[in-house]
Amino acid sequence: EAKNQGKNRYSVYTSDLLEGAKDEYRLETDLRKAVEQEEFVLHYQPQINPRTGKIIGVEALIRWQHPTLGLLPPDKFIKLAEDNGLINPIGKWVIKEACAQNKRWQDAGYPPLKVSVNLSTQQFLTSDLVTYMENTLEKTGLDSQYLVVEITEYMAMEYEYSLKVLKKLKEIGIGISIDDFGTGYSSLAYLNNFPIDYIKIDKSFVFEIINDQPSAYIVKAIITLAHNLQMQVIAEGVETEEQLDFLINQQCDLVQGFHFSKPLPVDELERSYLNGNPNEKRENTK
Numbered sequence: 001e002a003k004n005q006g007k008n009r010y011s012v013y014t015s016d017l018l019e020g021a022k023d024e025y026r027l028e029t030d031l032r033k034a035v036e037q038e039e040f041v042l043h044y045q046p047q048i049n050p051r052t053g054k055i056i057g058v059e060a061l062i063r064w065q066h067p068t069l070g071l072l073p074p075d076k077f078i079k080l081a082e083d084n085g086l087i088n089p090i091g092k093w094v095i096k097e098a099c100a101q102n103k104r105w106q107d108a109g110y111p112p113l114k115v116s117v118n119l120s121t122q123q124f125l126t127s128d129l130v131t132y133m134e135n136t137l138e139k140t141g142l143d144s145q146y147l148v149v150e151i152t153e154y155m156a157m158e159y160e161y162s163l164k165v166l167k168k169l170k171e172i173g174i175g176i177s178i179d180d181f182g183t184g185y186s187s188l189a190y191l192n193n194f195p196i197d198y199i200k201i202d203k204s205f206v207f208e209i210i211n212d213q214p215s216a217y218i219v220k221a222i223i224t225l226a227h228n229l230q231m232q233v234i235a236e237g238v239e240t241e242e243q244l245d246f247l248i249n250q251q252c253d254l255v256q257g258f259h260f261s262k263p264l265p266v267d268e269l270e271r272s273y274l275n276g277n278p279n280e281k282r283e284n285t286k
């Protein structure tokens with residue numbers, strides 16, 4: 001009886017594994033096609049000054065419009081793209097699309113926003129990254145002050161190389177943001193060697209600031225130290241009024257999270273945050 005159960009369990013297990021492998025293989029084939037046919041879309045999440053409520057920027061977050069599986073979040077395909085050499089073309093598409101969209105908003109008369117794009121490690125290590133960004137800004141006509149790149153602490157670990165790349169991006173005028181700060185092993189003292197504009201506090205800390213005293217202390221300390229080092233602080237994953245109040249009290253510069261908005265498709269962002277009618281909005285802000 002026990003032996004039988006074991007055998008059944010074993011066969012269920014292997015067939016699951018095979019199914020998993022088949023799914024992954026299919027998804028990889030699909031992803032190659034998706035790159036050729038640009039089946040991706042960017043959603044944009046507002047970054048807000050919590051004192052004025054004004055939108056200052058947006059983070060571009062990729063989704064894959066899969067022909068049969070529907071809209072897939074990055075967790076479902078970014079890792080796969082990294083493992084299969086597809087992250088570079090995808091990453092380039094993201095940069096191009098984010099710059100072009102931001103320029104379209106400006107041309108339509110909306111108040112200028114900064115657009116942040118996430119870079120993958122491999123993309124950061126690619127030799128033509130800086131040239132590609134420079135060319136893309138020129139082609140799309142977007143001023144470099146309206147583009148920000150988000151890298152993780154991990155990417156800054158290769159000291160000489162990272163310093164070289166970040167200095168070049170800085171010279172062009174592109175903003176630099178450290179994403180998911182607090183989850184890696186670097187310190188602000190180390191990061192201060194690089195030309196960094198923004199520190200994004202990881203949402204795992206923000207989730208805990210009300211109920212967990214150590215997390216609250218960590219967030220307070222990050223904000224104080226970052227300000228002393230002339231960096232601005234963005235809190236990600238702000239979901240509640242209580243978290244927002246805490247962050248306002250601690251002088252956090254910008255907030256991003258479901259309390260304000262989830263990442264939105266272009267048209268919804270325009271309706272909800274850019275006031276739908278760009279010219280009217282421009283009149284109002286005069």
Ligand code: C2E
Nearest residue numbers: 061062073074094118119120237238239256257258259263
């Ligand atoms: P991230 O860069 O840290 O982006 C923030 C993630 O947190 C987003 O998930 C966003 O939807 C989510 N988020 C924002 N506010 C809240 C909140 O209040 N509560 C909760 N629970 N979540 C919130 P998303 O869009 O699924 O992206 C996941 C990750 O995928 C990103 O984390 C980023 O590392 C990666 N990613 C997204 N777009 C790109 C891209 O174009 N290129 C690369 N290389 N990676 C990307």
Ligand code: MG
Nearest residue numbers: 059118150179
């Ligand atoms: Mg990010």
Ligand code: MG
Nearest residue numbers: 179180200236
């Ligand atoms: Mg993050």
Ligand code: MG
Nearest residue numbers: 118152179180
């Ligand atoms: Mg991240």
